[in-house]
Amino acid sequence: MNKHMTYCxxxxxxxxxxxxxxxGHHAHANLPxxxxxxxxxxxxxxxxxxxxxxxxxxxxxxxRLARSEEERVEPWSVVHAVCEECSFPTEFKVLNxxxxxxxxxxxxxxxxxxxxDDGSYIAASGKTP
Numbered sequence: 001m002n003k004h005m006t007y008c009x010x011x012x013x014x015x016x017x018x019x020x021x022x023x024g025h026h027a028h029a030n031l032p033x034x035x036x037x038x039x040x041x042x043x044x045x046x047x048x049x050x051x052x053x054x055x056x057x058x059x060x061x062x063x064r065l066a067r068s069e070e071e072r073v074e075p076w077s078v079v080h081a082v083c084e085e086c087s088f089p090t091e092f093k094v095l096n097x098x099x100x101x102x103x104x105x106x107x108x109x110x111x112x113x114x115x116x117d118d119g120s121y122i123a124a125s126g127k128t129p
Contacts, residue, residue, distance in 0.1 A: 016041055018068075079111065088102075
């Protein structure tokens with residue numbers, strides 16, 4: 001996908017984004033949505049307010065980015081926990097302080113993170129409301 005640059009009024013800097021392609025034929029329920037803006041600079045500055053690029057809650061941009069497999073500007077923090085959706089012990093891409101994306105089934109889980117003295121984390125997961 002072609003990367004584009006725009007100014008983010010929330011982060012107060014230029015950010016990179018891509019637009020996902022639309023499905024090549026009539027969309028059906030089992031096809032992913034296309035033509036979505038995906039910001040590659042999603043990070044800690046995206047703190048719960050509306051994203052100026054999408055007009056949606058900032059976490060939506062994080063979920064889009066994590067599911068898109070696009071390369072994020074900064075690597076994802078990863079923690080291990082049992083996914084509440086697929087029941088597998090797996091890695092989660094940490095989207096923010098309380099949300100993670102399961103790398104096995106792609107579901108969004110609520111995370112409880114406990115930082116240890118060595119900088120690593122212990123995580124517990126729960127279903128999102």
